[in-house]
Amino acid sequence: xxxxxxxxxxxxxxxxxxxxxxxxxxxxWGDRLxxxxxxxxxxxxxxxxxxGVFQALNxxxxxxxxxxxxxxxxxxxxxLALGVVxxxxxxxxxxxxxxxxxxxxxxxxxxxxxxxxxxxxxVLAAVAAGCVIGWVYAQVFTRLGVPTFVITLAGLxxxxxxxxxxxxxxxxxNLPFDSALVDFAQLAFVPPWLSYVLVVxxxxxxxxxxxxxxxxxxxxxxxxxxxxxxVVRSVxxxxxxxxxxxxxxxxRGVGWMFVLFLVLVLVLxxxxxxxxxxxSFHAVGGNAEAARRAGINVRxxxxxxxxxxxxxxxxxxxxxxxxxxxxxQSTGGGDVNLNAIAAAVIGxxxxxxxxxxxxxxxxxxxxxxxxxxxxxxxxxxxSFRFMVTAAVLLLAVxxxxxxxxxRASHGKA
Amino acid sequence: xxxxxxxxxxxxxxxxxAVAALTEVDLEVGRGEVVAVVGDNGAGKSxxxxxxxxxxxxxxxxxxxxxxEVTIPTPAAAHQLGIATVFQxxxxxxxLDVVENLFLGHEVRRLRLDEVAMEVRSWxxxxxxxxxxxxxxxxxxxxxxGQRQTVAIARSLLADPQVVVLDEPxxxxxxxxxxxxxxxxxxxxxxxxxxxMISHNMADVQAVADTVAVLRLGRNxxxxxxxxxxxxxxxxxxxxxDDNVVAQRAQRSNERALS
Numbered sequence: 001x002x003x004x005x006x007x008x009x010x011x012x013x014x015x016x017x018x019x020x021x022x023x024x025x026x027x028x029w030g031d032r033l034x035x036x037x038x039x040x041x042x043x044x045x046x047x048x049x050x051x052g053v054f055q056a057l058n059x060x061x062x063x064x065x066x067x068x069x070x071x072x073x074x075x076x077x078x079x080l081a082l083g084v085v086x087x088x089x090x091x092x093x094x095x096x097x098x099x100x101x102x103x104x105x106x107x108x109x110x111x112x113x114x115x116x117x118x119x120x121x122x123v124l125a126a127v128a129a130g131c132v133i134g135w136v137y138a139q140v141f142t143r144l145g146v147p148t149f150v151i152t153l154a155g156l157x158x159x160x161x162x163x164x165x166x167x168x169x170x171x172x173x174n175l176p177f178d179s180a181l182v183d184f185a186q187l188a189f190v191p192p193w194l195s196y197v198l199v200v201x202x203x204x205x206x207x208x209x210x211x212x213x214x215x216x217x218x219x220x221x222x223x224x225x226x227x228x229x230x231v232v233r234s235v236x237x238x239x240x241x242x243x244x245x246x247x248x249x250x251x252r253g254v255g256w257m258f259v260l261f262l263v264l265v266l267v268l269x270x271x272x273x274x275x276x277x278x279x280s281f282h283a284v285g286g287n288a289e290a291a292r293r294a295g296i297n298v299r300x301x302x303x304x305x306x307x308x309x310x311x312x313x314x315x316x317x318x319x320x321x322x323x324x325x326x327x328x329q330s331t332g333g334g335d336v337n338l339n340a341i342a343a344a345v346i347g348x349x350x351x352x353x354x355x356x357x358x359x360x361x362x363x364x365x366x367x368x369x370x371x372x373x374x375x376x377x378x379x380x381x382x383s384f385r386f387m388v389t390a391a392v393l394l395l396a397v398x399x400x401x402x403x404x405x406x407r408a409s410h411g412k413a
Numbered sequence: 414x415x416x417x418x419x420x421x422x423x424x425x426x427x428x429x430x431a432v433a434a435l436t437e438v439d440l441e442v443g444r445g446e447v448v449a450v451v452g453d454n455g456a457g458k459s460x461x462x463x464x465x466x467x468x469x470x471x472x473x474x475x476x477x478x479x480x481x482e483v484t485i486p487t488p489a490a491a492h493q494l495g496i497a498t499v500f501q502x503x504x505x506x507x508x509l510d511v512v513e514n515l516f517l518g519h520e521v522r523r524l525r526l527d528e529v530a531m532e533v534r535s536w537x538x539x540x541x542x543x544x545x546x547x548x549x550x551x552x553x554x555x556x557x558x559g560q561r562q563t564v565a566i567a568r569s570l571l572a573d574p575q576v577v578v579l580d581e582p583x584x585x586x587x588x589x590x591x592x593x594x595x596x597x598x599x600x601x602x603x604x605x606x607x608x609x610m611i612s613h614n615m616a617d618v619q620a621v622a623d624t625v626a627v628l629r630l631g632r633n634x635x636x637x638x639x640x641x642x643x644x645x646x647x648x649x650x651x652x653x654x655d656d657n658v659v660a661q662r663a664q665r666s667n668e669r670a671l672s
Binding site (some may be wrong): 010011013015016119127164213216220221222274276277278280282283285286287290291293294295296354364407408 | 436488489498500503504505506507508509513517519520523525526528529530533546547548549550554575649
């Protein structure tokens with residue numbers, strides 16, 4: 001009996017297996033994998049395979065210079081993918097992120113270059129346009145009941161048209177190289193010392209947050225991670241991220257634009273997992289009727305998700321324009337749209353709603369950009385890039401479907 | 414406290430177009446009392462549940478909660494009056510875990526969720542119900558039907574209700590799970606709550622109910638003390654006739670015993 005009483009409240013049931021310590025946590029992790037709760041494992045494994053293959057084919061691939069390039073190239077579509085995660089989470093889809101990003105880029109360029117307004121006014125106007133588009137989508141969806149698939153398919157074509165109209169006859173606008181926008185996207189890198197300080201702060205923050213939560217849980221009589229586990233996790237992050245940062249610092253280093261992307265990922269992760277707002281996203285994606293009966297305003301949740309998605313799309317479009325230092329008729333066109341959706345899905349966000357994290361956008365876009373960068377280094381044109389990316393997307397969705405079935409048979413949604 | 418009226422419906426009438434779903438229905442539940450509402454398909458059971466839950470408003474009649482007359486225009490109003498309804502489909506999010514489901518829409522500290530407080534409260538609640546749920550951090554999808562019913566009932570108790578309305582709590586459950594849910598209903602009674610249980614299953618009704626109210630074609634068709642009434646009498650009241658097979662067999666065996 002004393003043994004029972006010494007246990008935390010949530011570990012009393014005799015049917016539970018007790019996965020204490022590092023070995024226990026490893027065993028629990030193995031169990032989760034077998035039951036189809038794959039987490040980030042497939043995408044990390046995929047990334048390792050892709051990097052291995054491309055490095056074998058071309059030794060430049062894993063060079064510091066190319067990886068710096070890879071991080072910078074990932075950001076615009078990665079930001080789009082963050083928005084896609086939001087809509088997929090509530091069980092909807094946005095097929096127009098590419099067109100909306102192109103339109104936002106065009107608005108920015110026209111206001112900034114043609115009209116001569118300050119860059120930040122142009123950016124704000126483009127972001128506001130993104131917000132409004134999402135709001136209009138949401139009104140059509142929640143009030144008229146048109147499926148988001150159809151609404152955003154219309155948006156895909158319509159906003160491409162609007163982008164061409166805004167750009168006008170010339171069809172292409174160059175952003176001045178000495179502007180703050182281009183500087184931010186092409187030349188602004190974190191000084192090496194600051195990058196290491198940021199890494200240490202991140203690892204320290206992770207440990208502090210974990211330790212505080214563990215202390216609160218222990219005080220309330222619940223089970224908690226051991227201090228040793230927390231130390232191991234923080235040291236692993238410190239070593240891993242620190243090594244990557246050091247490698248990138250051998251050449252240009254970590255771009256401020258990539259830091260902005262990481263900050264957006266972390267903020268969205270916090271909102272989705274630690275606020276009731278984020279919880280309502282998961283609930284609506286899992287069972288909209290149940291969410292409604294629990295008192296959640298489902299219409300507001302759909303509106304928020306769609307507005308977040310188009311707003312992220314606008315931000316991504318502006319970053320793409322700044323990265324290229326130009327906006328033309330094909331900005332946001334081509335494979336941008338599908339790459340953004342593919343990134344979210346490859347990263348592990350379910351197309352079926354209710355499952356997904358902000359980190360899936362980061363992991364997914366790294367996979368897609370790695371393929372793109374690797375094939376470019378091999379002098380293969382976009383024909384191969386399209387085919388390989390398509391195969392990876394199909395593989396990711398197939399894996400999602402199989403894992404979903406396995407979760408169902410193991411009794412995990 | 415036991416015995417005083419928690420909720421009373423008097424002369425409730427509800428029509429949908431030309432169809433009278435409920436006509437002059439009375440129903441009363443006391444604190445610490447389990448009232449089973451039984452009836453055939455179309456007897457008006459679901460309409461009654463929806464009136465109590467604030468989904469439909471009655472056309473006429475009065476509702477008395479505690480000692481004052483009330484109206485229940487919306488689900489939120491039912492919530493405020495301390496009437497908690499557990500619908501048949503439970504309305505749980507399978508991708509969320511038990512704690513997340515229990516507190517869905519009523520999270521503690523909305524901008525920085527207090528997971529510890531919510532988890533502690535969840536355990537308290539489940540412990541009070543003697544619920545057999547091994548962990549509150551597993552998705553609801555991995556729970557059995559009876560455990561899900563438990564979670565749904567526990568969620569209805571978070572708001573400290575006076576009356577709990579259960580719509581077919583044991584339909585679609587196995588033998589062991591049904592027993593689990595019936596135990597739970599006993600617990601609710603011990604806590605002094607009024608329980609209104611809609612059911613099709615006479616065995617369950619007679620196992621836990623104190624009073625059985627029969628509805629037939631939208632009207633009251635008798636209120637019986639559950640411990641004394643026989644299944645035949647209940648079925649006779651539900652079908653409104655004694656020309657059904659159960660009654661006939663009972664009659665035959667009675668006649669045989671007499672002859």
